[in-house]
Amino acid sequence: MTNQDVKDIAGQEYKYGFVSDVEADQIPKGLSEDVVRLISRKKEEPSFMTEWRLKAYRHWLTMKEPTWAEVHYPKIDYNGIIYYSAPKPKKKLSSMDEVDPEVRATFEKLGIPLEEQKMLANVAVDAVFDSVSVATTFKKTLAEAGVIFCSFSEAVREHPELVEKYLGSVVPYTDNFFATLNSAVFSDGSFCYVPKGVKCPMELSTYFRINAKETGQFERTLLIADEGAQVSYLEGCTAPMRDENQLHAAVVELVAMGDAQIKYSTIQNWYPGDKNGKGGIFNFVTKRGKCAGPRAKISWTQVETGSAITWKYPSCLLLGDESVGEFYSVALANHRQQADTGTKMIHVGRNTRSTIVSKGISAGHGQNSYRGLVKIAPSAEGARNYSQCDSLLLGDKCGAHTFPSLEVGNSSATLEHEASTSKIGEDQLFYLRQRGLSAEDAVGMIVNGFCRQVFNELPLEFAVEAHKLMNISLEGSVG
Amino acid sequence: MSESAVLPDARSPGWRFTPQDALTRPRFAPAAPPAALTPLAGRVLCPVGFHRVALVNGRWESAHALLDLPAGIRVESWRGEGGARGGAPAAAAGLGDQAFACARDGVVVTVAAKVRADRPIHIVHVADAADRAQISHARVMIRLERGARAEVIEEFVSFGEAPSWKNVFARADLDEDAELVHYRVLHDAAQGRTTYALDAELGARARCESFLFQLGGAFAREDLHARLSGEGAQLGLGGLSLLRAGEVADAHAVVEHSAVGGRTRHLHKAVLDESSRFVFEGLIHVHPGAQKTDAQVYNRNLILSETARVHSDPEFRIFADDVSCRHGGAIGRLSAESLFYLRSRGVDEAEARRMLVYAFGAEMIERVGQESLREALSAALRERMPEGREARA
Numbered sequence: 018m019t020n021q022d023v024k025d026i027a028g029q030e031y032k033y034g035f036v037s038d039v040e041a042d043q044i045p046k047g048l049s050e051d052v053v054r055l056i057s058r059k060k061e062e063p064s065f066m067t068e069w070r071l072k073a074y075r076h077w078l079t080m081k082e083p084t085w086a087e088v089h090y091p092k093i094d095y096n097g098i099i100y101y102s103a104p105k106p107k108k109k110l111s112s113m114d115e116v117d118p119e120v121r122a123t124f125e126k127l128g129i130p131l132e133e134q135k136m137l138a139n140v141a142v143d144a145v146f147d148s149v150s151v152a153t154t155f156k157k158t159l160a161e162a163g164v165i166f167c168s169f170s171e172a173v174r175e176h177p178e179l180v181e182k183y184l185g186s187v188v189p190y191t192d193n194f195f196a197t198l199n200s201a202v203f204s205d206g207s208f209c210y211v212p213k214g215v216k217c218p219m220e221l222s223t224y225f226r227i228n229a230k231e232t233g234q235f236e237r238t239l240l241i242a243d244e245g246a247q248v249s250y251l252e253g254c255t256a257p258m259r260d261e262n263q264l265h266a267a268v269v270e271l272v273a274m275g276d277a278q279i280k281y282s283t284i285q286n287w288y289p290g291d292k293n294g295k296g297g298i299f300n301f302v303t304k305r306g307k308c309a310g311p312r313a314k315i316s317w318t319q320v321e322t323g324s325a326i327t328w329k330y331p332s333c334l335l336l337g338d339e340s341v342g343e344f345y346s347v348a349l350a351n352h353r354q355q356a357d358t359g360t361k362m363i364h365v366g367r368n369t370r371s372t373i374v375s376k377g378i379s380a381g382h383g384q385n386s387y388r389g390l391v392k393i394a395p396s397a398e399g400a401r402n403y404s405q406c407d408s409l410l411l412g413d414k415c416g417a418h419t420f421p422s423l424e425v426g427n428s429s430a431t432l433e434h435e436a437s438t439s440k441i442g443e444d445q446l447f448y449l450r451q452r453g454l455s456a457e458d459a460v461g462m463i464v465n466g467f468c469r470q471v472f473n474e475l476p477l478e479f480a481v482e483a484h485k486l487m488n489i490s491l492e493g494s495v496g
Numbered sequence: 497m498s499e500s501a502v503l504p505d506a507r508s509p510g511w512r513f514t515p516q517d518a519l520t521r522p523r524f525a526p527a528a529p530p531a532a533l534t535p536l537a538g539r540v541l542c543p544v545g546f547h548r549v550a551l552v553n554g555r556w557e558s559a560h561a562l563l564d565l566p567a568g569i570r571v572e573s574w575r576g577e578g579g580a581r582g583g584a585p586a587a588a589a590g591l592g593d594q595a596f597a598c599a600r601d602g603v604v605v606t607v608a609a610k611v612r613a614d615r616p617i618h619i620v621h622v623a624d625a626a627d628r629a630q631i632s633h634a635r636v637m638i639r640l641e642r643g644a645r646a647e648v649i650e651e652f653v654s655f656g657e658a659p660s661w662k663n664v665f666a667r668a669d670l671d672e673d674a675e676l677v678h679y680r681v682l683h684d685a686a687q688g689r690t691t692y693a694l695d696a697e698l699g700a701r702a703r704c705e706s707f708l709f710q711l712g713g714a715f716a717r718e719d720l721h722a723r724l725s726g727e728g729a730q731l732g733l734g735g736l737s738l739l740r741a742g743e744v745a746d747a748h749a750v751v752e753h754s755a756v757g758g759r760t761r762h763l764h765k766a767v768l769d770e771s772s773r774f775v776f777e778g779l780i781h782v783h784p785g786a787q788k789t790d791a792q793v794y795n796r797n798l799i800l801s802e803t804a805r806v807h808s809d810p811e812f813r814i815f816a817d818d819v820s821c822r823h824g825g826a827i828g829r830l831s832a833e834s835l836f837y838l839r840s841r842g843v844d845e846a847e848a849r850r851m852l853v854y855a856f857g858a859e860m861i862e863r864v865g866q867e868s869l870r871e872a873l874s875a876a877l878r879e880r881m882p883e884g885r886e887a888r889a
Contacts, residue, residue: 087813410817413787423808423825424513428768428799431828438814438821 047096073190073200086357087386165210172208187270195266196303206237211246236267242277249280275310287323297325304331308340316343322490332361335369342371345471350383359389364397373404379415386418393430400430408438461488513807518715524631527553530624546618554632568611574602590719592693595665602635607644616647623660636666640674647677654688661689670702678706684713700726708735717746724758733762736860739772753786760791768804779811793823
């Protein structure tokens with residue numbers, strides 16, 4: 018073989034790789050470097066993204082799936098998953114009559130306006146409520162304020178410098194098993210940048226709900242509030258979401274610069290599986306916010322009622338002096354659902370403050386765990402934390418577990434933690450029953466009272482829906 | 497079997513936050529009997545009026561025994577194979593199984609049905625290491641038959657210049673309606689290390705109080721495992737750890753409620769000065785069917801220096817619905833308001849600090865029913881206070 022031959026061979030394209038450059042909707046099952054490259058190529062990403070995905074994939078190969086959570090599920094075959102499929106247009110329905118009656122009934126109970134119901138159920142909408150035009154109006158308002166809000170793929174194309182700067186700055190690709198997997202193969206998600214001193218002119222929730230669309234199972238969200246900016250973002254919605262993908266491993270990164278405020282609310286109501294625990298979504302999410310500058314504030318509010326398994330710890334990294342982290346959570350585990358959720362508050366800056374309020378409700382055979390960490394670094398002079406986690410038990414087959422950790426490395430810090438677990442008082446139930454309420458309504462009322470502290474943190478329209486959602490999710494757990 | 501302890505992996509659960517350096521360096525060789533016996537007078541906290549036995553370097557020492565036992569109470573040596581008497585650790589907690597297997601001797605306390613012990617039974621664990629680092633293992637069995645009552649005080653001391661490590665496994669079996677008051681007083685010298693595992697089982701309506709008073713020693717670890725397996729059993733756990741210099745206290749407790757109507761009160765307090773370190777893990781596990789369980793776990797820590805570190809982990813696993821469980825943790829330093837108040841009343845700063853630290857620790861000491869022991873502990877608390885040292889200097 019001559020030198021020229023060698024050069025020729027070396028210069029060839031790798032022909033056993035993915036020659037299937039044809040516009041296939043799906044690629045074969047399984048994960049390899051070629052699949053990662055293919056995903057990146059299909060999304061027409063710049064080379065820094067491809068490299069970043071590959072680094073994540075190589076790191077992922079060295080990692081083990083975590084087993085410390087208080088959840089049990091059959092082993093996931095990561096090579097049995099299709100990691101890329103182009104979003105397929107759903108069949109448009111011609112009227113609400115074609116929608117699954119069960120879904121329709123839930124819409125009614127939640128009190129979602131008819132036009133929005135049609136949107137959510139993928140029914141063709143009339144001209145009066147044209148989602149495209151509404152969305153366009155919203156887009157205009159946001160653009161005037163200088164807010165960038167678009168899909169992740171669009172951000173990679175239009176604002177690569179911002180993506181490169183902030184992607185992985187809060188959740189690095191080496192972070193944990195599921196976040197690393199997400200980094201390698203994430204399909205799409207949302208990107209938001211609020212420039213210096215701008216208060217986002219609308220709750221991004223409103224926009225989001227109108228534009229609800231398929232983002233796939235490996236979603237990635239990056240939200241940046243520059244100095245003095247303010248933004249409120251709501252993901253998910255109260256409407257029941259059916260999805261074919263069982264494994265969801267999303268990543269959410271928030272960056273709040275000095276004096277910025279981010280409020281991130283989640284309502285998660287994915288398919289929890291049936292009463293016997295068959296089916297249902299595995300929701301393994303990594304969410305973390307960084308208060309990068311002084312007096313920054315990040316507030317997480319979550320209402321978790323869906324999914325078969327929830328594994329989720331929205332956290333705050335409080336780097337800036339006097340920055341504030343908050344976590345308000347309601348997690349419900351009914352039937353065979355398992356939820357292992359909580360938060361981490363890492364205090365690094367001086368006089369940083371954090372508040373944790375977690376309400377867990379277990380019913381049926383549900384298992385609910387609160388797992389949290391409050392860490393005070395030696396530099397966090399004057400740090401302050403208050404944590405409260407309460408659990409409510411409905412029925413004698415369910416479980417409630419709490420694993421709060423406190424780590425203190427600075428003696429000027431003050432930490433308080435309180436937790437309680439109990440069932441609904443017989444006297445409370447009796448009182449409501451003798452006032453004429455049914456057992457189910459009485460329980461609903463007590464549970465909503467139990468969750469009130471958290472619901473109060475939600476944007477108004479969602480607080481109302483969350484209240485109703487809680488009642489629906491508890492159906493069948495009483496009596 | 498090798499007599500030097502094998503430590504679990506530093507990343508394994510229950511050991512992740514434990515600094516193991518004090519146990520890995522220097523190398524500890526199996527302890528031999530000391531060349532000469534050190535008298536206990538003036539070196540132990542408990543008064544001589546108690547029934548007393550002592551284990552020196554893990555061996556029963558008759559010369560130290562002060563026994564004058566009434567009928568129905570037996571305090572004997574547990575020589576030879578531990579297994580012959582049963583009482584092996586039910587749950588492998590900490591280094592308890594190693595202590596059980598490696599020990600050559602120990603103490604067995606038996607109180608017959610309905611007998612109430614007249615005086616406390618005082619067990620002194622002595623480590624005497626003159627010139628080389630050594631480890632000794634010992635086991636203790638406390639067996640209270642139906643309706644029996646006893647007070648058992650285990651005291652841990654170390655003599656000699658060389659580092660020493662006592663590894664003790666204790667088992668407490670309480671039959672129905674039995675009542676045990678169990679104190680552990682630990683005041684090792686700066687070179688002393690102690691690891692202690694307790695495996696307790698409570699029958700119906702049995703009551704057990706088990707408290708630790710930690711007043712010194714380079715490293716102390718406790719692994720308590722209690723099972724409330726009879727209806728209406730009551731357990732009180734707790735401790736007061738006074739730490740300074742580079743001392744490490746490592747308190748782990750698992751309480752399993754498997755019967756109806758059990759009650760647990762667990763409170764551990766720590767005062768940390770200089771570069772000391774405290775780790776707390778307290779788990780309450782309520783098994784299915786253990787309805788009407790009423791459990792509380794609290795850990796409160798007072799930090800006096802910039803360099804002390806605390807890790808606190810109260811946990812619940814609850815599989816029954818009709819329960820009332822609470823836990824809480826607090827970590828903080830002396831309240832500026834309280835200090836200001838005392839100073840405004842004309843108390844100088846050092847004295848004000850001393851008063852506040854004393855008040856924080858005294859809550860635990862006041863629970864001791866035995867008056868002479870309470871006074872001895874109270875004096876020890878004053879002695880151990882950081883400002884106390886400054887004032888004397």
